[in-house]
Amino acid sequence: MIPHPVTAFVFLFPLTDNYEKHKEEEEARLTKHEQNVCPDVIFFKQTIANACGMIALLHSLANNDSIVGPGLFRNLIDQSKDMSPEERAEMLENSKELADIHKTCAQAGQTQVPDASAEVDLHFICFVVKDQHLYELDGRKLFPINHGKCLDLVEGAAKVMRQYIARDPNQTSFSAIALTKTPEQ
Template identity: 85%
Template sequence: MDNNNSSSSSSSDGDDNSIQQRPKIRWAPLEGNPEVWNQLVHSNGVNLSWSYTDVFGFDSELLAMIPRPVVAFIFLFPLTKNYEKHNEEEEVWLTKHEQNVNPDVIFFKQTIVNACGMIALLHSLANNDSLVGPGLFRNLIDEAKDMSPEERAELLENSKELADIHGTCAQAGQTQAPDASEEVDLHFICFVVKNEHLYELDGRKLFPINHGKCLDIVEGAAKIMRQYIARDPDQSNFSAIALTKTPEE
């Protein structure tokens, strides 16, 4: 994590009371299926030259199979006591040691239950917005740019169009989507690079996490994902997809 002093503090999230007072919105969770995600983004303005693809593992040989260039990773992992403990310790440490966060990083707080897949998808697009043409995602990104994370959360809550396409996407997976009322113990986060620094974007956290200088997002993100796996050696539900240049047929 990068802890250089900066006037841009990652922890200046504002007051969460307004978020807590709003009634909870619940969505059905998304499946980590690149084919479904590609249908969703390509029909809503994302350039066909870029697409999501499966990551088959986290060692060097399997990472080498990912098409290049890569601009984002989406990581799916189980929510465990170890994850919560690490989050608490990390939050305390970063509150004491102000980290340097690039102001161009767009971060969404997750206030919609089971929306972590869409939040991760939005993080991957909003922080690589040159890939996004006219459409819903372009409109949301442009509106979100000058907002606080809390205002962005409300923007997403109020977007009926986003809720509609999310619902369609949730029903399009290979497995039957859990009901929106069900509690899900898996969580999506996103990794991107801004200004040669690797950022972890997790809507359940208070702010982006700057993991420091990164010249290769594949190796940098894989290192952090392997740390997640090492913290929970008894768990097996880890997977990832990458946002990459679409391979030529």
């Protein structure tokens, strides 16, 4: 029932002790046994508090930049192409226009905006396919996670999202949004 083609998934999940343990173990394992990451993957470190939704959206767009028109996101994507994840984070931190738009959009939402320093227990990440591999892009992690060969983003991302759910079966705060292309008019 998801319109195709799907170009990215944004996934919301609870930050739990089980997740944090898995994150630490995964990063330790992948740091020790390097993974192959396609050089075309654009990855942003999240250094702005409570901005994971924006970072997930930016990951979705930056890794599907052919669908991004003119404007702030196009400018950020173009500026960041040849930057390291740390340089990209600094660029985002210094973008007054991005901060203003983020604040305006957050306040226009349907829920109360948490204070920037507030502890939150939910987190957004992104899944994309590059060079026929599924990537998990989480700005809180050290690097993109290559989940292996993937010919169908919906199936691949659903498999990883089910693993998140299985780690915390008593949690109910999971959600996913698909970024899809619309037919040309």
